[in-house]
Amino acid sequence: MSELKPTLKEIITPSNKEVIVIGEQINGEIKPVTLELLGIGKDLANKLNGKLSCVILGYNIHSLPSKLIAYGADTVYLADNKLLENYQTLPYRRVIIDLLSGFPLPPHILLLGSTTCGRDLAPRIAAYFETGLTADCTELDIGPYEHTNKIDPEKLGLYPNCLYAIRPSFGESLKARILGPWKNPQMATVRPGIMLPLKPDFNRKGNIENIMINLKPEDYRSEILEVIYEVSKGVSITEADVVIAGGFGLGKSEGFDLLRELANCFNHSAIGASRKVVDVGWIPYKHQVGQTGKTVRPKLYIACGISGAIQHRVGMNKSNLIIAINKDIDAPIFKFAHHGIVGDLYQIIPEFITQLKLIKYNKEDKILVKQD
Numbered sequence: 553m554s555e556l557k558p559t560l561k562e563i564i565t566p567s568n569k570e571v572i573v574i575g576e577q578i579n580g581e582i583k584p585v586t587l588e589l590l591g592i593g594k595d596l597a598n599k600l601n602g603k604l605s606c607v608i609l610g611y612n613i614h615s616l617p618s619k620l621i622a623y624g625a626d627t628v629y630l631a632d633n634k635l636l637e638n639y640q641t642l643p644y645r646r647v648i649i650d651l652l653s654g655f656p657l658p659p660h661i662l663l664l665g666s667t668t669c670g671r672d673l674a675p676r677i678a679a680y681f682e683t684g685l686t687a688d689c690t691e692l693d694i695g696p697y698e699h700t701n702k703i704d705p706e707k708l709g710l711y712p713n714c715l716y717a718i719r720p721s722f723g724e725s726l727k728a729r730i731l732g733p734w735k736n737p738q739m740a741t742v743r744p745g746i747m748l749p750l751k752p753d754f755n756r757k758g759n760i761e762n763i764m765i766n767l768k769p770e771d772y773r774s775e776i777l778e779v780i781y782e783v784s785k786g787v788s789i790t791e792a793d794v795v796i797a798g799g800f801g802l803g804k805s806e807g808f809d810l811l812r813e814l815a816n817c818f819n820h821s822a823i824g825a826s827r828k829v830v831d832v833g834w835i836p837y838k839h840q841v842g843q844t845g846k847t848v849r850p851k852l853y854i855a856c857g858i859s860g861a862i863q864h865r866v867g868m869n870k871s872n873l874i875i876a877i878n879k880d881i882d883a884p885i886f887k888f889a890h891h892g893i894v895g896d897l898y899q900i901i902p903e904f905i906t907q908l909k910l911i912k913y914n915k916e917d918k919i920l921v922k923q924d
């Protein structure tokens with residue numbers, strides 16, 4: 553005889569069905585992660601039958617809302633004020649919690665980038681609204697949750713439209729689906745470089761709502777004396793079309809000189825690295841690819857002397873084309889690289905460079921890796 557399941561009452565946590573992305577800009581440039589969040593935010597809003605909004609704070613940023621609308625926002629909440637010129641934790645927190653507190657019903661979902669600012673701001677907003685927050689997600693979805701645990705009898709029921717915040721756990725060996733169905737907004741931060749932005753439509757129409765700001769003296773517990781921007785030479789690994797990445801198989805820090813020579817054969821290229829070589833000090837952290845480094849999605853990724861540990865893989869496996877050079881035929885990287893070359897990188901790469909230099913693709917004599 554089949555066991556009869558208790559009928560669960562459907563519990564709808566009240567919300568206005570809105571998905572809100574907390575955008576980031578620097579010097580009037582929208583950060584790529586914001587456009588990526590709008591891409592996934594649109595998908596979630598469609599599933600909820602709700603709207604997608606973006607909050608953007610700063611100074612002299614009146615040109616940004618139209619771009620955010622082109623990338624999918626239906627409404628942009630704009631706070632354009634000299635007091636918000638540079639990111640500061642407490643003033644930015646104040647503006648956002650004041651905005652959300654003024655809504656008759658809370659938004660359903662709040663998304664932030666898993667960036668320095670996003671990670672700083674998200675827990676403060678979550679703590680204020682006493683809601684759940686999942687950090688560093690790599691996938692998001694909407695679905696139901698059935699609460700049958702009698703320890704919380706008052707919570708028994710079926711919750712539709714929960715945010716499935718999915719992130720790697722146990723050293724990236726498992727994917728955990730984390731839910732917080734009790735209260736809205738359901739919050740998540742999302743790793744940069746993972747989600748895809750929508751194709752922009754500059755004819756799209758949307759609403760722009762100006763936010764009144766009302767900062768309090770306690771929002772100014774710190775003062776910015778000077779902003780110093782790191783001047784990085786060359787292309788950053790998250791933006792490069794071609795990433796030449798080196799691992800412990802290089803044997804010494806000078807091995808990166810050979811990789812730079814290889815990178816120099818390509819237009820718009822950058823040097824990546826495994827954590828092991830960063831940890832031993834062969835190259836600075838900003839080059840690290842992987843779970844605790846950056847996520848990259850170049851057109852071409854050449855992994856040189858990298859074993860392909862899961863923590864490295866999660867940062868680069870969305871690359872269009874992966875070529876691995878490794879002297880160990882059983883190295884895990886060969887299981888997911890599109891092309892593998894088994895051998896000593898110090899023999900293979902110089903030959904590779906010679907061959908590439910024979911190919912003249914464009915006027916700079918560098919190889920331009922084209923899409924697809």
Ligand SMILES: Cc1cc2nc3c(=O)[nH]c(=O)nc-3n(C[C@H](O)[C@H](O)[C@H](O)COP(=O)(O)OP(=O)(O)OC[C@H]3O[C@@H](n4cnc5c(N)ncnc54)[C@H](O)[C@@H]3O)c2cc1C
Pocket residue numbers: 723798799800801802825826827828829840841842843844845846856857858859860861862863864867877878879880883895896897898
């Ligand atoms: C919580 C946590 C987070 C982590 N985060 C990251 C992260 O963000 N990014 C990351 O990369 N790692 C990360 N790691 C470390 C990761 O587990 C691996 O230890 C690391 O990626 C290994 O680096 P590697 O491949 O350079 O070195 P190794 O594993 O030592 O591999 C070196 C490879 O080089 C090959 N080789 C040696 N000599 C040559 C040669 N002459 N020519 C060709 N091939 C050669 C070898 O066969 C070997 O496969 C993390 C680990 C933990 C626990």
